[in-house]
Amino acid sequence: MSISLGKGRPREAGRGIPDATVARLPVYHRVLVSLSEAGVQTVSSEALAAKCGVSSAKFRKDLSYLGSYGTRGVGYDVSYLTYHISRELGSAQPWGVVIVGVGNLGRALISYRGFTSRGFAIVGLVDNHPDVIGESITTSELGNLVALKVRPLVELETIVGATKAQIGVIATPADCAQGVCDRLVASGIRSILNFAPVVLEVPNTVEVRKVDLAVELQILAFHEQRRGYEPEAMNA
Amino acid sequence: MSISLGKGRPREAGRGIPDATVARLPVYHRVLVSLSEAGVQTVSSEALAAKCGVSSAKFRKDLSYLGSYGTRGVGYDVSYLTYHISRELGSAQPWGVVIVGVGNLGRALISYRGFTSRGFAIVGLVDNHPDVIGESITTSELGNLVALKVRPLVELETIVGATKAQIGVIATPADCAQGVCDRLVASGIRSILNFAPVVLEVPNTVEVRKVDLAVELQILAFHEQRRGYEPEAMNA
DNA sequence: TTATGTGAAGTCGTTCACAGCC
DNA sequence: GGCTGTGAACGACTTCACATAA
Numbered sequence: 001m002s003i004s005l006g007k008g009r010p011r012e013a014g015r016g017i018p019d020a021t022v023a024r025l026p027v028y029h030r031v032l033v034s035l036s037e038a039g040v041q042t043v044s045s046e047a048l049a050a051k052c053g054v055s056s057a058k059f060r061k062d063l064s065y066l067g068s069y070g071t072r073g074v075g076y077d078v079s080y081l082t083y084h085i086s087r088e089l090g091s092a093q094p095w096g097v098v099i100v101g102v103g104n105l106g107r108a109l110i111s112y113r114g115f116t117s118r119g120f121a122i123v124g125l126v127d128n129h130p131d132v133i134g135e136s137i138t139t140s141e142l143g144n145l146v147a148l149k150v151r152p153l154v155e156l157e158t159i160v161g162a163t164k165a166q167i168g169v170i171a172t173p174a175d176c177a178q179g180v181c182d183r184l185v186a187s188g189i190r191s192i193l194n195f196a197p198v199v200l201e202v203p204n205t206v207e208v209r210k211v212d213l214a215v216e217l218q219i220l221a222f223h224e225q226r227r228g229y230e231p232e233a234m235n236a
Numbered sequence: 237m238s239i240s241l242g243k244g245r246p247r248e249a250g251r252g253i254p255d256a257t258v259a260r261l262p263v264y265h266r267v268l269v270s271l272s273e274a275g276v277q278t279v280s281s282e283a284l285a286a287k288c289g290v291s292s293a294k295f296r297k298d299l300s301y302l303g304s305y306g307t308r309g310v311g312y313d314v315s316y317l318t319y320h321i322s323r324e325l326g327s328a329q330p331w332g333v334v335i336v337g338v339g340n341l342g343r344a345l346i347s348y349r350g351f352t353s354r355g356f357a358i359v360g361l362v363d364n365h366p367d368v369i370g371e372s373i374t375t376s377e378l379g380n381l382v383a384l385k386v387r388p389l390v391e392l393e394t395i396v397g398a399t400k401a402q403i404g405v406i407a408t409p410a411d412c413a414q415g416v417c418d419r420l421v422a423s424g425i426r427s428i429l430n431f432a433p434v435v436l437e438v439p440n441t442v443e444v445r446k447v448d449l450a451v452e453l454q455i456l457a458f459h460e461q462r463r464g465y466e467p468e469a470m471n472a
Numbered sequence: 473t474t475a476t477g478t479g480a481a482g483t484c485g486t487t488c489a490c491a492g493c494c
Numbered sequence: 495g496g497c498t499g500t501g502a503a504c505g506a507c508t509t510c511a512c513a514t515a516a
Binding site for chain 3: 254308
């Protein structure tokens with residue numbers, strides 16, 4: 001615990017991208033795709049960053065972790081940069097996703113464009129409500145329309161095994177979430193996206209990301225409340 | 237630009253809570269409420285932090301921005317702390333929320349427990365699809381069941397004005413989002429929660445928070461891909 | 473001349489470790 | 495003795511400003 005040699009993951013030679021950067025790459029990617037669809041071929045960091053809602057310095061610093069994909073004095077080739085970001089993100093290969101919980105939220109995810117268009121294939125739908133089990137839901141797996149039947153919760157492990165899904169999405173009520181989580185982990189899933197408002201306990205080999213809709217609103221409310229005290233006290 | 241005296245908002249006397257802390261307060265609040273429901277009266281930072289998935293040092297540091305609500309050698313009184321956090325978050329007063337877009341996602345939000353239980357009241361539902369307009373949807377406004385009719389998009393400004401809603405939620409497809417946003421801003425909304433996968437342009441008096449479901453998946457996929465290279469290279 | 477890529481400086485957030493109080 | 499509250503050390507992220515290359 002004395003010297004800090006070799007500690008702290010020294011970001012060896014371009015590898016080891018900061019989390020904050022990783023979180024922005026998908027946005028860059030999406031904006032690049034939309035530019036490409038608009039027929040734009042070259043773009044400057046200034047212009048692209050503005051469309052992404054970040055500063056140009058931040059954008060360039062982010063890209064510098066991936067490599068040098070721009071041309072000084074010119075800018076970035078849209079399709080070249082798109083390719084490298086998508087490769088870094090792993091959008092090149094298709095990821096199998098199992099969704100547990102086919103209520104409104106689950107259905108929203110299934111019908112969400114960009115879900116399938118960004119390298120994700122929904123390979124399994126699971127629920128435990130009798131009314132929902134057996135229902136056939138149409139989704140698009142990598143461009144092709146596919147009808148998926150909602151399967152009962154007991155088959156979760158079988159489905160994960162058979163489809164080799166890598167990502168599990170928990171879209172159940174809060175009280176089922178930990179149980180579903182445990183079973184996803186037991187069946188080999190190591191990446192979980194959790195929409196239930198609970199803190200999941202998992203082994204540290206498993207990564208959980210959490211989206212809590214109410215939390216986002218509460219953060220907004222906090223700032224809204226603050227504005228009441230100091231309406232326009234931005235300037236010194 | 238020479239000396240840094242007075243710059244950088246010196247966090248005057250307890251005011252000015254770091255963003256990272258604000259983002260965690262809702263989680264602390266939720267866990268405290270569940271402890272309270274379980275009959276727990278006192279809790280240590282260690283125990284509570286574990287349930288929230290953070291370190292106890294971080295938890296105590298976060299609380300220190302709000303004030304000193306614990307007792308040394310003992311811990312925190314659950315209901316006392318709950319009260320102070322909820323007051324800080326503004327959950328004490330009810331916030332009016334207008335939801336634009338009553339597809340699967342909008343419905344998921346409407347039926348989301350904890351939405352209404354945390355000080356939010358859905359006061360307006362807006363959509364522009366003829367099949368949906370006029371539909372009556374039951375929600376709970378601060379405990380009471382209320383039936384809300386879905387109103388046409390043209391009435392958005394009227395509804396915001398009449399209900400004095402403070403928060404707008406955009407749950408529309410991407411291509412309508414900016415237009416809806418502009419109209420929310422024009423009608424006086426200064427806090428927006430955006431689920432559409434676009435970067436919204438707003439005046440800087442308006443705060444936007446964004447939830448992009450696919451982005452979260454892409455971040456997971458990034459880490460999943462990384463694991464392929466170095467399966468268990470955590471230990472030196 | 474223009475716009476990228478990047479060290480260096482600065483800001484923000486987390487962790488440590490211990491003083492202070494029960 | 496135990497647990498909170500907090501300065502100080504540390505690390506992560508952002509911004510600055512300029513060397514570098516087309």
